Amino acid sequence: MGHFEVVILGTGTAGQTAAHHLAGEGLNVAIVESSSTPGGTCALFGCQAKKWLYEVTETVARCNHLRGLGITAPPQVNWQEIIAAKNRFTSKVPENTVKSLAGSKITYFNAQGSLIDTNRVQVGTDTIQADFIILATGATPRPLSLKGHEHICTSNDFLDFPQLPPRIAFIGGGFISFEFAHFAARLGSSKGQIHIILRSSNALRSFDSEMVDLLTIASEQEGIQIHTEAQVESVTQNKSGYRILLTSGESIEVDRVVHGAGRVANISQLNLANAGIEASPQGIPVNSHMRSSVPNIYAIGDCVNSPQLARVADQEAHIAARNIIASREGSTKKSQMDYGSTPIVLFTYPQLAMVGKTEDQLKQEQTRYWKSYSSNLAWPTYRRIGMRNAAFKILVDNSGKFLGAHILSDNATGLINTIKQAMIDDISVSHLHECNILAPYPSRESDLIYMLAPLLDD
Numbered sequence: 187m188g189h190f191e192v193v194i195l196g197t198g199t200a201g202q203t204a205a206h207h208l209a210g211e212g213l214n215v216a217i218v219e220s221s222s223t224p225g226g227t228c229a230l231f232g233c234q235a236k237k238w239l240y241e242v243t244e245t246v247a248r249c250n251h252l253r254g255l256g257i258t259a260p261p262q263v264n265w266q267e268i269i270a271a272k273n274r275f276t277s278k279v280p281e282n283t284v285k286s287l288a289g290s291k292i293t294y295f296n297a298q299g300s301l302i303d304t305n306r307v308q309v310g311t312d313t314i315q316a317d318f319i320i321l322a323t324g325a326t327p328r329p330l331s332l333k334g335h336e337h338i339c340t341s342n343d344f345l346d347f348p349q350l351p352p353r354i355a356f357i358g359g360g361f362i363s364f365e366f367a368h369f370a371a372r373l374g375s376s377k378g379q380i381h382i383i384l385r386s387s388n389a390l391r392s393f394d395s396e397m398v399d400l401l402t403i404a405s406e407q408e409g410i411q412i413h414t415e416a417q418v419e420s421v422t423q424n425k426s427g428y429r430i431l432l433t434s435g436e437s438i439e440v441d442r443v444v445h446g447a448g449r450v451a452n453i454s455q456l457n458l459a460n461a462g463i464e465a466s467p468q469g470i471p472v473n474s475h476m477r478s479s480v481p482n483i484y485a486i487g488d489c490v491n492s493p494q495l496a497r498v499a500d501q502e503a504h505i506a507a508r509n510i511i512a513s514r515e516g517s518t519k520k521s522q523m524d525y526g527s528t529p530i531v532l533f534t535y536p537q538l539a540m541v542g543k544t545e546d547q548l549k550q551e552q553t554r555y556w557k558s559y560s561s562n563l564a565w566p567t568y569r570r571i572g573m574r575n576a577a578f579k580i581l582v583d584n585s586g587k588f589l590g591a592h593i594l595s596d597n598a599t600g601l602i603n604t605i606k607q608a609m610i611d612d613i614s615v616s617h618l619h620e621c622n623i624l625a626p627y628p629s630r631e632s633d634l635i636y637m638l639a640p641l642l643d644d
Contacts (some may be wrong), residue, residue: 188293189315190216192309192510195299195456196322197283198226199496200487203503204320209290211237211511216298216316218309219291220455225279227324227488228496231342238272239345239369240533246372247408248596249534251572263373265350300457308313308457318482318510321456321470322503325449325488330357330465334421337428338443341366350374355430357418358447359384362530364401367410368534373533381438382446382492383416383430392530394544394579394592400561401538401594404575406524413438447552451489459570466491474522476506484510493528527609529602536575539598541606542590545581548558555581555589567633571596578637580605586614586641597630604634615641 194201197219209215228234242263249257287294297310307314327340341362355373356363363382370380382405389412390398402412417433427441450467458465463478466472469491473555474485484506487499501523508521511576532538548555561577568576577594578601591605608618613637625632 188216188312190214190293190393191316191514192318192320193299193314193316194320194322195307196226196324196487196489197221197224197287197294198322198324198487198499199228200376201226201320202283202286202501203324204322204507205287205292205487205602206290207504207507208510209292211507213511215285215292216295217312218295218297218307218526220296220298222296222644223280224294224296225283226357228499229279229283230276231345233496235272235276235345236365236369236533238275239268239373240365242268242371244535244596248367248571250372255570255572266348269346269348269371274485281567286386299532300455301461301463302457303545304461304482306425309383316482317485317514319461320503320506320510321453321478321483321485321489322487322499323452323456323489325494326452328450330445330447332420334416334423334472337423338419338445340445341401344442344444344456347442351427352376353379353427353440354442354444355383355428355437355438355440356444357360357382357383358445359386359389359412359414360446360448361390361447362444363446364390365533366446368408371405371408371410372437372535380410381413381430381440382419382590383413383432383438385415385417387414389414390532390538393532393538394590395546396538396559397538397577397579397592397594400575400577401532401534401536402606404536404594405534413448449488449494451491452491474524475509475520476502477509478524482513493525493530495528495530498525498528508581510533515564527606529606531599531602536573536594536596537598539593539595539602540591541602542609543581544589544590544592545579546580548589553589555583557581558637558643560637561594563631567628567630567634568595580615580637580641582615582641586616586643588615595630600631601634604631616643 191213192215194217205215205217249261295309300308419431419433422429429439451469470485472485486502486506488494505521505523529541531561559579563576579592581590588609593601621639
């Protein structure tokens with residue numbers, strides 16, 4: 187039986203970040219991975235992998251918007267080349283992950299890991315002892331109970347399609363459905379034959395509803411059909427592809443059906459009850475220190491009920507690592523996780539980004555706020571690139587401090603990051619406006635002063 191100061195289950199970005207942090211502080215660390223391809227969802231099937239598709243998508247979309255402004259023919263897209271480029275990156279991830287762990291003297295076990303009790307972990311047929319345990323096993327596609335669910339492929343499958351099908355449907359109205367539908371619309375699927383099917387009336391519920399409405403319009407203009415309040419009854423295979431039958435009686439014929447109905451915590455195999463930990467499909471409950479209900483067991487990343495974002499997982503990993511080190515040293519000083527200024531970006535085109543609270547949330551909380559908002563921006567910035575759907579919404583309190591910000595643009599990532607930093611640094615609207623007068627001009631970032639101007643005191 188081996189003994190380690192910390193045993194981590196999962197080699198995604200959360201698990202690796204915690205392992206390297208702790209090993210760098212001199213702790214004896216082991217990490218356990220059940221998959222034959224260590225590295226985690228982000229690198230292999232998520233944020234990193236999908237960006238190979240997004241970069242081409244953005245280029246195609248920009249060229250299409252610039253028709254009549256200097257671009258005379260649309261770019262030619264080769265789906266196989268995009269997937270091959272993505273695979274050249276992802277194929278190296280498992281080997282590089284193991285090498286990186288070895289380089290930091292982190293012991294790696296490639297076996298199924300589960301809890302025996304609060305200090306022992308079953309690793310394959312062996313048992314190892316741990317002073318502290320970190321659970322970082324990520325998330326998995328939400329189970330679908332509808333008839334014919336076996337005909338529905340995952341987003342992982344989409345990233346390895348040998349060809350992009352002309353007709354495609356995404357079940358669910360979240361990140362995967364919208365991002366991948368935008369990929370399909372620009373990379374080869376037929377306009378008008380791309381479907382997003384969701385049960386509720388509201389898609390992308392994490393985002394501001396008014397901004398989602400604007401993105402919906404932009405999506406429909408690119409030939410994406412969005413079916414709201416549409417319950418799927420069954421999926422059946424036929425000679426020409428697949429038939430999706432809705433409870434309304436409507437049917438949709440497509441070549442492939444993709445699961446985009448969200449993900450749940452990948453914890454069923456952990457035997458959490460052995461350690462006295464209760465959890466739900468939403469994840470393992472933790473406090474702001476990332477500690478579970480058991481003092482020496484922490485949970486981080488997509489297996490907890492927090493935003494499923496890579497950098498959130500990284501930050502949670504650092505918080506957990508610092509607190510383990512503090513506990514080991516007998517310190518009462520604890521690091522805390524704060525999600526209030528976490529930026530969220532949807533990689534559609536245009537991108538939709540947010541930080542802080544939505545207007546709907548502020549109304550529900552009865553929080554008094556001031557708003558600067560405009561849609562279908564006709565500023566030179568967007569006329570030059572032929573974008574008709576750019577928009578923004580900035581929400582502040584009576585002292586001029588940011589409550590939330592929402593950007594629909596081709597560079598929403600850069601704009602939202604600036605406001606994120608202002609929130610972290612507790613910078614007011616007037617101060618940020620003054621600082622950005624000297625932003626490089628003309629640029630998306632220099633437009634920020636126009637967004638902020640209506641919120642300045644007279």
